[in-house]
Amino acid sequence: MKLRCRAFDHAGKAVVETVDAPDAAAATELLRRRGLFVAEVTEESAAAMARSSGASTSGRRVGARARLNALTGFSRQLAVLLSTGTPILDALVSLERQTPQGHWRDTLSDIRTRIEQGHSLSESLAQHPAYFDAVSRSLIAAGESGGQLPVMLDRLAKLTRQQQRVNSSVMGAMAYPVLLIGVSIVVLSLMIGFVLPRFEQLFKSLNAPLPPTTKFMLALGGFMSQWWWAVLAGAVALITSGVLYLRSDAGRAALDHAAVRLPVVGKLIRGLLTARLARVLGVLLEGRVPLLDALGLTRLSMGNAAYSDMIARAEDAATRGESISPGLAEFKSGAASLIGPAAGESIRSGERTGKLGPVLLNIADALDEDNEIVVRSLTSIIEPVILLALGLIVGVVALSMFVPLFDLTSAGGGGAH
Numbered sequence: 001m002k003l004r005c006r007a008f009d010h011a012g013k014a015v016v017e018t019v020d021a022p023d024a025a026a027a028t029e030l031l032r033r034r035g036l037f038v039a040e041v042t043e044e045s046a047a048a049m050a051r052s053s054g055a056s057t058s059g060r061r062v063g064a065r066a067r068l069n070a071l072t073g074f075s076r077q078l079a080v081l082l083s084t085g086t087p088i089l090d091a092l093v094s095l096e097r098q099t100p101q102g103h104w105r106d107t108l109s110d111i112r113t114r115i116e117q118g119h120s121l122s123e124s125l126a127q128h129p130a131y132f133d134a135v136s137r138s139l140i141a142a143g144e145s146g147g148q149l150p151v152m153l154d155r156l157a158k159l160t161r162q163q164q165r166v167n168s169s170v171m172g173a174m175a176y177p178v179l180l181i182g183v184s185i186v187v188l189s190l191m192i193g194f195v196l197p198r199f200e201q202l203f204k205s206l207n208a209p210l211p212p213t214t215k216f217m218l219a220l221g222g223f224m225s226q227w228w229w230a231v232l233a234g235a236v237a238l239i240t241s242g243v244l245y246l247r248s249d250a251g252r253a254a255l256d257h258a259a260v261r262l263p264v265v266g267k268l269i270r271g272l273l274t275a276r277l278a279r280v281l282g283v284l285l286e287g288r289v290p291l292l293d294a295l296g297l298t299r300l301s302m303g304n305a306a307y308s309d310m311i312a313r314a315e316d317a318a319t320r321g322e323s324i325s326p327g328l329a330e331f332k333s334g335a336a337s338l339i340g341p342a343a344g345e346s347i348r349s350g351e352r353t354g355k356l357g358p359v360l361l362n363i364a365d366a367l368d369e370d371n372e373i374v375v376r377s378l379t380s381i382i383e384p385v386i387l388l389a390l391g392l393i394v395g396v397v398a399l400s401m402f403v404p405l406f407d408l409t410s411a412g413g414g415g416a417h
Helices: 024-033 046-052 064-083 088-097 103-116 121-125 134-146 149-206 212-247 249-261 265-286 291-302 305-319 325-329 341-353 356-416
Strands: 002-008 014-020 037-043
Touching: 002 024, 014 024, 024 037, 064 088, 064 103, 064 149, 088 103, 103 121, 121 134, 134 149, 134 265, 134 291, 149 212, 149 265, 149 356, 212 249, 212 356, 249 265, 249 305, 265 291, 265 305, 265 356, 291 305, 305 325, 325 341, 341 356
Parallel strands: none
Antiparallel strands: 002 014, 002 037
């Protein structure tokens, strides 16, 4: 049964713990062996247990950016406080005090309450998977069991900070191209839907012969003006169908495999995912997480079906007692090798020498630097390509409207002469 115990340590500090024991005597003896003096033992009712878990965020959805920000700040600040000798409860109180009102502060309050009741930090964090994923909980559990909690928190902070840096780099690089594409769609829609129909009336009044491109543009503009609602409904239906398909397991797997096979962008995607695999697996192995557990956690954190399949193959090899490097280095999605030759050789070398963790972290650092250069290069290429395409399309539309007017002006000028 669950028994709530109030006790005191040798320094006279009050301790409240929830102990799983058959009776009060067994709970008292268990705490006495730990050097605690038990003052009161009461059975914890179901209502009390429900209240203690009421602040859980297990059913709450948290955005990826908000989760990373919260996890990075939590692990970094807690690592600093614990490394200076601050008790964990005092450290959590400090974090809670400086956090604004909201979901995250409620989460910190619940974690502190659970630790006051005798739960470990990793057990308390497990009640809030919306903020603390399996990788972070495993690192913290390893730190608790090995007495190196501040070290593991610092490694977790570095891992999440690097994820933030990669995400910011990619999102920042894509912001301007996406803006250009949006502007292009708006400009073309306005020209085809509103400007071209006005010119159509002018051309009819002048009774002038029209070039094929102008006829096509006028027909397109008339169709869009008359059937815009059907085009809009079709676009919405198409987008909705695509989103529903991509949310399914088959659709997501197809998209993931297609993404890593793309000619130019696929290389960047493979580089980003390989760096993530190497960093997460390296951090877990350096945190003394068993290899099979580390592989399973890394697989769950990848977010790409192709890489998950590759890691699952390495897990099977590790279960049979074989080397994992062939499963990682030789796995392909179509003709695309998910792990590059250099990274594959480094993994083989690290596994042979028993230093796979440090090797993986070095691979991740090198790939992150290369990926940052590739992102900047692709951005510098994509932006002028989009501007050029937009200019050509707008130029064709503009010429289709004005060429007949130029022809009429030339004909009128020739006749007057």
